[in-house]
Amino acid sequence: MSTDTSKVAASNGTEAAAPAGKPTKAGAAANWADERLGIGGLSKFLSRKIFPDHWSFMLGEIALWSFVVLLVTGTFLTLWFKPSMAEITYQGSYAPLRGIDMSEAMASTLDISFDVRGGLLLRQVHHWAAMLFIASMMIHMMRVFFTGAHRKPREINWVIGATLLLLGTLEGFTGYSLPDDLLSGTGIRAADGFMMAIPIVGTYLSFFLFGGEFPGDDIIPRLFTIHVLLIPAILLALIGAHLILLIYHKHTQWPGPGRTEKNVVGYPMVPNYISKMTGFFFITFGVTALLGAFFSLNPVWKFGPYDPTKVTAGSQPDWYMGWPDGALRIMPGWESHFWGSTWSWNIFFPVIVLPMAAWMVVLMLPFIEAWITGDKREHHLLQRPRNAPTRTATFVALMTFYAGFWAAGGNDIIAIKFDLSINQITYFLRAFVFLGPIAAFIITRRWCISLQRHDNEKLLHGYETGTVIRTPEGAYHEKHLPLPEDEAFAMTVRDRGRAGEEPELKKNGKLSFRAKLRAFYYDHDVDKPTPEELSEAHHHAEHEAHALAAHEGHQVDGHDFDDHRHSAIEEPLSH
Amino acid sequence: MRLLNRSVGRLSRHRRRPLAGAAVLLVALLSTGGAYAALAPASQAEQEKDNAALVAEGKELFMINCSTCHGSNGEGITTQNGKLYGPSLIGVGAASVDFQVGTGRMPMAQPGAQVEVKDPSFNQDEIDALAAYVASLGPGPAVPDREQYDPDTFASEEEREEAVALGGQIFLTNCTACHNFTGAGGAMPRGGEAPSILDTDPRHIYQAMLTGPQSMDTFSDGNISPEEKKAVIAYVESMREQPDYGGFNNGALGPVTEGIVAWVVGLGVLVAFAIWIAAHTTRTNQTKKGSAK
Known part of the structure; x- marks a missing residue:
């Protein structure tokens, strides 16, 4: 069949090669835009972009969509919120606080909650979306690390993601501080203390941020600008970069038949993922809306306006700041006094040093791992967590x-709800934060190795069918059947141990630190079976199946293997 | 003064109503009769006699139920090592007894960091007798009258609202540090706790402020006046009656339970949806009719 190529464009010129008939209205509009913006190529590229399918690839999407919910609801809230610390007397509709002096920030938050139609709902949706934004970033990060999606070429995207997590936390904290209620004021007071605990520069930093002595009347307008302008702009830019890199790198995929390091097997953006993503956006919006409607969050009217003389039991930050707060709570009260100045290690270590160090460790994880393994190859196929036992165990230790x-x-x-002594909880946790991760590391690593062994077992001897067979000798054993081929294939797509390079030696002939770490990293790792082992096992299985085939499908009457075999058909009837 | 003007104004509005005359007569009769009954010398003697009987009855109950720890004269018991076995009750007053026994704290189930609250072991008559006996040991705070503690006894709704606003500020300054912002309770050192006051009787809240049980401070009348105490109770009551404007309050425990809701409910539901969406692909497991498997 010959094709007439005379009417096909030979170049990417904007002039149509052969105007064939009248275009549709939508087509005309698209053409108009394309001729001026050149979006045709981009939209063609994006709409044909292939993404692989797995539920765990959608965890980051929860973060993306809750960020959109945050932008929408946050804009709504700025229309009524007054970021001012000017003191006024509350005269709104919430009776128990009427006549009380408070800042305009607090009064306008109460107005949003009680006098603006739908205000309380939107406030709660905004806050719930913030809680989910950071939570989903964290589980997304867990997924990426456990499956090895942080390896080359995606290290930069990991760094961007870790930065998003840090900025999201700061964004949450500044938002939490804005209403100027008792809890947010307590939080700002605590933050002031954290800053002042920084040696030498602490008090200057505090004076700089607060525009003088705490609380001053600058902090809320300043936090407002940071919360609605500075951090959201950076977040938006970084999310954009994160997504562009995702498209540039192509999404990682699980191994399987036809899936290689050089292709992506899945479905195109249009129509598959565009509809799934739109649907998931509405689901995320719906879930945050339902949470906002049915679950109370930060009831500022119960806390009342902030006043440095007041504090409440159960003063906690939102969950994402909970762990530095916890570190602060269990830290022994170490303090030094030099030359008339106080050095508050009890605050500086848990709240300043620890979170920053932890963040740096998270940031460096892909680089540390690549340095230890010496693996410089690109990776687009994911690993099951069990197939990198040391990595999986390391992250579980960090999580512990x-x-x-x-x-x-x-x-x-915990103390009041489980009738425990708060002191004993503190003593226990002081030990747990050091010993728990070690135990978690050992348990997880052994667990992964056991699962690797189990995988090999299944590859060599098949899966358990649940059918128990009695042999002529009277022994019992369970019948195994070979795995489906695609499953067996997916299980064997992994490296065989470490690359067979010579271990790095120091000048004195001993193993280098890196070589020791590498040995530890791959220690006890179970290799997948060799082709010879596999074919031998399959041969054995076939032989066994053949031997057993004779017994299969017969009803058992208890006399299979003695001389009294008979069938009911041969028996005389009783009447 | 404003308050006085307002109540006078309200009275004068009603002074020409048809029933006003009858009402004034009734009030006059009642107050005269009441004043006579209160001031008559004979009844005072009778009351003293009654009180003596009550103290005697209380002492009897005390000897059986309390003296093991508090001593047979309520003087308290110390161990040989100088540790306190049971504190002295001289001067703790009737209010203390009414609180401790009325909330079921005493007689104590077992010594420990926190005295357990259980169903009261005595009825109100027996508690009154015990209180009278302990009050006879030394001067101490008396059991308050209903007008002192019950927020239902405010003269008007406005007065109550003003009290709620005042009580809220006192509550947030003095009480929330231990009892939490709604009164849901909080932790104290070494297994103790500031109990939840969400269901506590107004009378017992008043007595707790007055007598400072266990680790609680004593808020004497010089510190928080009786009117302010009543305002605090009015605020606590108003918090109980207030609907949860934001929805389910997650136990009114603050950000910890809110975080649990975010992770379990919010993220749980969203991840379930993610799994559901990913499970619906264009791939199909159905085989065409007639085609080989």
């Missing part, structure tokens, strides 16, 4: 470390 401090942040609530 986090969880210990997190629990400490709620020590008072």
Whole structure:
């Protein structure tokens, strides 16, 4: 069949090669835009972009959509919120606070809650979306690390993601501080203390931020600008960069038949993912709206306006600041006095040093791992967590470390709800934050290695069918069947141990630090079976299946293997 | 003064109503009769006699139920090592007894960091007798009258609203540090706790402020006046009656339970949806009719 190529464009010129008939209205509009903006190529590229399918790839999407919800609801809130610390007398509709002096920030928050139609709902939706934004970033990060999606070429995107997590936390904290209620004021007071605990420059930093002595009347307008302008702009830019890199790198995929390091198997953006993503956006918006409608969050009217003389039991930050708060709660009260100045290690270590160090460790994880393994290859196929036992165990140890401090942040609530002594919780957690991660590391690593062994077992001897067979000798064993081929294939797409390079030696002939770490990293790692092992096992299985086939499908009457075999058909009937 | 003007104004509005005459007569009769009954010398003697009987009855109950720890004269018991076995009750007053026994704290189930609250072991008559006996040991705060503690006894709704606003400020300054912002309770050192006051009787809240049980401070009348105490109770009551404007209050415990809701409910539901969406692909497991498997 010959094709007439005379009417096909030979170049990417904007002039149509052959205007064939009248275009549709939509087509004409699209053409108009394309001729002026050149978006045709981009939209063609994006709409045909292939993404692989797996539920865990959508965790980051929760963060993206809750960020959109935050922008929408946040804009709404700025229409009524007054970021001012000018003192006024509240005269709104909430009776128990009427006649009380408070800042305009607090009064306008009460107005949003009680006098603006739909205001309380939107306030709560905004706050719930913020809680979910950071939570979903964290589980997204867990997914990325556990599956090895942080490896080359995605290290920069990991750094961007970690920065988003830090900025999201700061954004949440500044938002939490704006209403100037008792809890947010307590939080700002605590932040002031944290800053002042920084040696040498602390008091200057505090005076700089507050425009003088705490609380002054600058802090809320300043936090407002940071909260609605500075951090959101950076967040938006970084999210854009994160997504552009995602498209540039192509999405990682799970191994399987037909999936290689050089392709992406999945569905195109249009129509598949555009509809799934739109749907998920509405679901995220819906879930935050329902949370806002049915679950109370930050009831500022119960806290009342901030006043430095007041504090309440159960003063906690939002969950994402809970772990530094917990570290602060269980830190022994170490303090030094030099030359008339106080050095508050008890505040400086847990709230300033620890979170920054932890963040740096998270930031460096891909680079540390690549340095240890020496792996410089690109990776687009994901790994199951069990196939990188040391990595998985390391992250579980970090999570346990986090969880210990997190629990400490709620020590008072744990004490009253479980009838425990707050002191004993503190002593326990002081030990747990050091010993817990070590135990978690060992348990997780052994667990992963066991799962690797189990995988090999399944590859070599098949999966358990649940059918128990009695052999002629009277022994019992369970019948195994070979795995489906695609499943077996996906399980065997992984590296065989470390690259067979010579271990790095120091000048004195001993193993270098890096070589020791690398040995530790791959220690006890179970290799996948070799082709010879596999074919031998399959041969054995076939033989066994053949031997057993004779017995299969017969009803068992208890006399299969003795001389009394008979069938009911041969028996005389009783009447 | 403003308050006085307002109540006078309200009275004068009603002074020409048809029933006004009858009402004035009734009030006059009642007050005269009441004053006579109160001031008559014979009844005072009778009351003293009654009180003596009550003290005697209280002493009997005390000897059986309390003296093991508090001593047979309520003087308290110390161990040989000088530790306190049961504190002295001289001067704690009737209010203290009414609170401790009325809330079921005493007689104590077992010594420990926190005295357990249980169903009261005595009825109100027996508690009154015990209180009278302990009050006879030394001067101390008396059981308050209903007008002192019950927010239902405010003269008008406006008066109550003003009291709620005042009480809220006192509550947030003096009480929330231990009892939490709604009164849901908080932790104290070494297994103790500031109990939840969400269901506590107004009378017991008043007595707790007055006598300072366990780790609680004593808020004497010089510190927080009786009117202010009543205002605090009015605020606590108003918080109980207030609807949860924001929805389910997550136990009124603050950000910890809110975080649990975010992770379990919010993120749980969203991840479930993610799994659901990913499970619906264009791929199909159905085989065409007639095609080989």
